[in-house]
Amino acid sequence: xxxxxxxxxxxxxxxxxxxxxxxxxxxxxxxxxxxxxxxxxxxxxxxxxxxxxxxxxxxxxxxxxxxxxxxxxxxxxxxxxxxxxxxxxxxxxxxxxxxxxxxxxxxxxxxxxxxxxxxxxxxxxxxxxxxxxxxxxxxxxxxxxxxxxxxxxxxxxxxxxxxxxxxxxxxxxxxxxxxxxxxxxxxxxxxxxxxxxxxxxxxxxxxxxxxxxxxxxxxxxxxxxxxxxxxxxxxxxxxxxxxxxxxxxxxxxxxxxxxxxxxxxxxxxxxxxxxxxxxxxxxxxxxxxxxxxxxxxxxxxxxxxxxxxxxxxxxxxxxxxxxxxxxxxxxxxxxxxxxxxxxxxxxxxxxxxxxxxxxxxxxxxxxxxxxxxxxxxxxxxxxxxxxxxxxxxxxxxxxxxxxxxxxxxxxxxxxxxxxxxxxxxxxxxxxxxxxxxxxxxxxxxxxxxxxxxxxxxxxxxxxxxxxxxxxxxxxxxxxxxxxxxxxxxxxxxxxxxxxxxxxxxxxxxxxxxxxxxxxxxxxxxxxxxxxxxxxxxxxxxxxxxxxxxxxxxxxxxxxxxxxxxxxxxxxxxxxxxxxxxxxxxxxxxxxxxxxxxxxxxxxxxxxxxxxxxxxxxxxxxxxxxxxxxxxxxxxxxxxxxxxxxxxxxxxxxxxxxxxxxxxxxxxxxxxxxxxxxxxxxxxxxxxxxxxxxxxxxxxxxxxxxxxxxxxxxxxxxxxxxxxxxxxxxxxxxxxxxxxxxxxxxxxxxxxxxxxxxxxxxxxxxxxxxxxxxxxxxxxxxxxxxxxxxxxxxxxxxxxxxxxxxxxxxxxxxxxxxxxxxxxxxxxxx
Numbered sequence: 001x002x003x004x005x006x007x008x009x010x011x012x013x014x015x016x017x018x019x020x021x022x023x024x025x026x027x028x029x030x031x032x033x034x035x036x037x038x039x040x041x042x043x044x045x046x047x048x049x050x051x052x053x054x055x056x057x058x059x060x061x062x063x064x065x066x067x068x069x070x071x072x073x074x075x076x077x078x079x080x081x082x083x084x085x086x087x088x089x090x091x092x093x094x095x096x097x098x099x100x101x102x103x104x105x106x107x108x109x110x111x112x113x114x115x116x117x118x119x120x121x122x123x124x125x126x127x128x129x130x131x132x133x134x135x136x137x138x139x140x141x142x143x144x145x146x147x148x149x150x151x152x153x154x155x156x157x158x159x160x161x162x163x164x165x166x167x168x169x170x171x172x173x174x175x176x177x178x179x180x181x182x183x184x185x186x187x188x189x190x191x192x193x194x195x196x197x198x199x200x201x202x203x204x205x206x207x208x209x210x211x212x213x214x215x216x217x218x219x220x221x222x223x224x225x226x227x228x229x230x231x232x233x234x235x236x237x238x239x240x241x242x243x244x245x246x247x248x249x250x251x252x253x254x255x256x257x258x259x260x261x262x263x264x265x266x267x268x269x270x271x272x273x274x275x276x277x278x279x280x281x282x283x284x285x286x287x288x289x290x291x292x293x294x295x296x297x298x299x300x301x302x303x304x305x306x307x308x309x310x311x312x313x314x315x316x317x318x319x320x321x322x323x324x325x326x327x328x329x330x331x332x333x334x335x336x337x338x339x340x341x342x343x344x345x346x347x348x349x350x351x352x353x354x355x356x357x358x359x360x361x362x363x364x365x366x367x368x369x370x371x372x373x374x375x376x377x378x379x380x381x382x383x384x385x386x387x388x389x390x391x392x393x394x395x396x397x398x399x400x401x402x403x404x405x406x407x408x409x410x411x412x413x414x415x416x417x418x419x420x421x422x423x424x425x426x427x428x429x430x431x432x433x434x435x436x437x438x439x440x441x442x443x444x445x446x447x448x449x450x451x452x453x454x455x456x457x458x459x460x461x462x463x464x465x466x467x468x469x470x471x472x473x474x475x476x477x478x479x480x481x482x483x484x485x486x487x488x489x490x491x492x493x494x495x496x497x498x499x500x501x502x503x504x505x506x507x508x509x510x511x512x513x514x515x516x517x518x519x520x521x522x523x524x525x526x527x528x529x530x531x532x533x534x535x536x537x538x539x540x541x542x543x544x545x546x547x548x549x550x551x552x553x554x555x556x557x558x559x560x561x562x563x564x565x566x567x568x569x570x571x572x573x574x575x576x577x578x579x580x581x582x583x584x585x586x587x588x589x590x591x592x593x594x595x596x597x598x599x600x601x602x603x604x605x606x607x608x609x610x611x612x613x614x615x616x617x618x619x620x621x622x623x624x625x626x627x628x629x630x631x632x633x634x635x636x637x638x639x640x641x642x643x644x645x646x647x648x649x650x651x652x653x654x655x656x657x658x659x660x661x662x663x664x665x666x667x668x669x670x671x672x673x674x675x676x677x678x679x680x681x682x683x684x685x686x687x688x689x690x691x692x693x694x695x696x697x698x699x700x701x702x703x704x705x706x707x708x709x710x711x712x713x714x715x716x717x718x719x720x721x722x723x724x725x726x727x728x729x730x731x732x733x734x735x736x737x738x739x740x741x742x743x744x745x746x747x748x749x750x751x752x753x754x755x756x757x758x759x760x761x762x763x764x765x766x767x768x769x770x771x772x773x774x775x776x777x778x779x780x781x782x783x784x785x786x787x788x789x790x791x792x793x794x795x796x797x798x799x800x801x802x803x804x805x806x807x808x809x810x811x812x813x814x815x816x817x818x819x820x821x822x823x824x825x826x827x828x829x
Contacts, residue, residue, distance in 0.1 A: 107197040109139070113162060114190050127197055131176040147173045154182055162191050171198070171206065179206070232268055232295070232317045241265060243312065252295040252317075268317065269293060269304070277306050277315075285309065290320065334359075346446055353439025355381045355411065367429075367445060368393045381408060381441070392424050407433075410441050421445075428452050474572045479533045481565030483509045495555070495571055509533050525557065532559035533567040540567075546574075554578050616642070669712040669796060671821060676709055676741050676748060677702045683720035684739070687728060695734045698724075703742040709819045715793045716817075720750065722790050723813055727754035730811060746819050747799070753812040759805040790815065797821050 109124035109132075122136045132145045143151045150172035160166040165186040172182050172195075184193040198206065223244070226233045232249035236242055245261045253266040260266075267274065273291050280287040287306040292299055295317075301324050306315035338359050341348045347364035351357055356378045365375060369391060379387075385404055388394045397403040410417055410433035421429040430446040469476050469489040475496070478487035484506045493499055496516055501507070509530055517526045525547045532543045540561035547555045553575045560568040620642040623631065631639065684698055691698055720739075727737045731754045738753045790813075791801050798821045805811040 109195045111140070111193045111195075112190055113192075126180070126195060127178075129176060130174045130178045130180065130197065132174060132195075145175055147175055149173075157182070157184060158193060161186065161193070165191075231319065233315070234268070235312065235314045237312045238310070240313075242267075254296060268295065273304070277304075281308050287315075293317065295319075346444060348445075349384075349443045351381050351441050351443070353411075353436075355408070355440075357381070357384065358440070364445065367447065394423070395421050396424055410435055411439070474570050476571075477569050478562070479509050479567050479569065483534045485509070485512065486566060492571065495573060529557060529559060529569060532561075533569070547571075669715060669821075671710055671712060673708045674711045674713045674716055676706050676750075679713055679717050680720055680739060680741055680750075683717045683724060686721055687724050690725075690728050691737075694728065694731065696728060696731050697736045699736065699738045701738065701740040703740075706741055706743060706748070709748045709817065710821060711797055711817060712793075715796070719790050719793050719815060720752075722787070723750070723752040723815070726787060726813070727752050727756070727811070730754055730756035730759075732756055743819070744816075747816045748819055750815045750817070751812060753810060755810040758807040758809055758811055759803075760807060787813075 107125075107127055109122065109126050112121040112123070114121070120140070122139055125134070126132050130145075133139050133141070138144065142154055146154065153170060154172055157166075157168040157170060161168065161184045167183075167185040169181070169183045172180050174180060179198050181196040181198050182193065183196070184191070186192075223246075226246045229246060230248055232252045233246045234242055234249055235244040242262050242265055245258045247258060249268060250256070250258050250261050252268055253261060255261045255264065255266050269277070269291070270293070273293070276289070276291075277287045280289075285308045287304065290301060290303050293302045293304075294300075295302070300319055300321040302317040303320050304315065304317050306313060341359070342361045344361060345363050347367040348359075348361050349357060349364045350359040357375060357380075358378070360375055364370075365372060368388060370387070374387065382404070385394065385407065389400065395403075407419075413433070413435050416432055416434040419431045419433070421431055423429065426449065427447060428449045430448050432444040432446075434442045434444070436442065465487070469487060472489055472491060475492040475494075476487075476489045477485065477492045480486045485503060485508075486506065488503060493501075493503070498512075498515075501515070513526045513530050517523050525545050528543055528545055532540075542561070543559040545557055547557060549555060553573060556572045556574050558570050560570070562568055620639055624636065624639045680700060680702065684700065687698075690696075724737065724739065731737060735755050737755075738751075740749075740751045740753075742749050787801075787803075794801050794815050794817065797817050799815060799817040802814045802816075803811065804814075
């Protein structure tokens with residue numbers, strides 16, 4: 001492409017020169033023609049004007065040709081220079097591309113500042129995992145992709161680099177969690193910051209550095225802790241030489257410092273002990289033994305523990321000289337105590353931390369009948385319990401393993417445990433398990449059979465007597481043969497308000513009777529009580545009576561003579577019983593009177609109202625019959641009014657009678673198989689005239705699986721009739737009523753919905769009340785018994801009624817009847 005352009009330029013210049021030369025030659029020809037002018041005689045003559053014009057033209061053409069030639073030469077030189085520059089540019093671009101590729105291959109990005117005001121150069125790229133911006137401006141906004149702490153640290157480092165040329169090498173963390181290496185340095189007048197993604201080796205190096213620092217800190221802490229111990233501690237390298245000791249070790253070997261001990265390789269253990277440690281390591285890596293060692297110029301007893309591993313070994317020496325002395329004293333004390341315990345009549349057995357028998361006395365062996373050889377074999381506690389079970393010397397247990405595990409748990413207990421053993425032979429043992437602080441348990445067995453027998457008799461008598469008296473609702477008091485108070489219960493104090501009296505002084509009955517008679521203004525009954533307690537009659541008999549207290553309480557009392565000459569007196573507050581009895585009598589009389597009035601009312605309505613009303617309806621129907629004679633239009637209209645009003649009145653009377661029958665509990669349902677769909681159609685058929693009169697459409701929706709249900713068909717039809725009648729009353733002319741019937745589980749659900757004015761919220765709570773009726777627009781208001789009858793009949797079937805209404809949107813009444821009434825189900829069972 002570079003060489004093609006100069007050739008085309010040259011061609012254009014040659015073409016322009018050729019064209020100019022052609023024009024020049026043509027013009028020269030015409031000019032030459034004008035230079036020569038023929039005379040009249042046919043001879044040629046030169047024209048001076050033409051000669052001047054021809055000279056000027058020829059000079060111009062020559063200048064143009066020379067200028068074109070110079071231009072062509074200059075153009076050729078520039079084309080050569082341009083080609084050189086383009087080649088150099090291509091080479092520089094190739095170098096730049098290779099450099100950028102090299103930067104990208106290293107997962108690094110550079111920022112180069114050439115001057116204080118110059119925008120920095122950003123080159124290279126970082127992996128996508130760093131989530132750093134690829135744009136220059138976004139990358140330079142470090143706070144958008146670096147962690148806040150790393151951003152502040154990096155900006156501080158860059159500022160120091162650009163101001164004073166301080167180089168740095170830090171690690172920064174991106175918000176994505178990636179760790180980057182940020183390195184900054186100055187190169188001449190330029191400042192360069194390089195971001196590199198730490199490779200796996202660098203990350204491992206960082207992790208190892210952190211782990212090394214953590215281990216160094218832990219080792220320093222452990223060394224500090226071991227230095228604080230009073231026990232000598234030492235560490236050896238793989239060659240067996242001391243590499244570190246604590247301060248206690250240096251004190252034990254009388255060396256000034258731990259460093260001097262390592263330098264001198266001063267040994268705490270003598271050669272025999274070290275050889276013993278070496279021999280032990282041939283079989284196992286841990287040496288643990290009690291040795292006598294010279295420490296700080298004195299021979300003492302140490303527990304030596306030395307553990308070896310591949311990298312070396314370490315040991316610790318615990319001074320147990322005082323412990324050894326104390327243990328010797330304890331052994332002597334235990335022997336002395338054993339001789340003392342062997343003389344006791346109480347059975348004692350001591351088991352060690354390994355749960356084996358360490359000591360027993362003769363009383364222990366004889367109490368349980370153990371074989372001496374068995375005990376001398378130091379049996380385990382578990383084996384001793386098994387032997388006791390075989391000898392039937394432990395309580396009978398339904399779950400022996402659980403009982404045994406509970407007994408052996410005394411080894412883990414912190415306090416002494418006391419257990420009572422009731423043996424099959426009738427003996428009772430008091431067993432005390434006292435755990436040792438150092439492990440093991442001491443068992444002490446005390447035979448308390450005779451003592452418990454006496455105590456149980458006495459305590460049982462007192463306990464039964466006291467518990468019986470204290471927990472009686474009746475007031476109980478016992479007077480001795482001398483007439484003084486012996487026993488009483490809290491109910492006696494509370495009933496007679498004797499809380500301030502000092503009954504513990506055993507007052508005489510005369511003092512108590514005098515106080516009770518004064519408070520309650522009753523003398524005859526209290527005299528009977530006094531005579532029963534202090535009387536000298538040979539035949540002491542039971543005395544009963546009733547005291548009506550001044551406060552209105554009624555108390556029944558009874559005196560019972562006791563065999564030892566004492567007298568038991570009981571007082572029972574029968575106020576509530578008497579009041580309830582009187583209330584029940586009064587209520588029963590009132591119920592009988594109400595039932596009598598109800599029956600009379602039902603009979604009166606039945607015969608005094610319904611019979612004449614039936615006659616009125618019958619005669620009105622006869623008058624309306626054309627066979628009895630024709631009536632004029634006005635008479636026929638009045639007759640229709642009579643029949644309608646009489647029918648409405650008869651319906652009200654029938655409803656009242658039905659409700660009264662339900663309330664009296666004498667209505668019986670005639671339960672049978674009922675076709676729900678047919679019953680619904682029959683109820684709707686009785687209201688066709690009212691529906692047509694008000695232009696109300698009725699939609700009946702019966703589920704296909706409705707089938708048969710068990711109910712009283714007459715009452716069910718009455719329920720549906722009243723629901724539809726109520727819906728018609730509250731519907732507007734031209735409205736719509738929807739009746740649906742479906743099954744839900746074990747229930748048959750009837751729902752009647754109208755689109756009338758609805759029921760106000762204030763009236764919804766009392767809609768099922770009797771004689772509760774609200775105006776239904778222009779229609780006549782009913783007696784308010786329809787929904788009440790519906791509710792009574794539905795509940796009589798064991799169902800329930802729900803109503804939902806929204807003013808202006810209509811009302812929905814839902815009746816849920818059981819497919820099988822409870823009464824029928826219970827009768828079938």
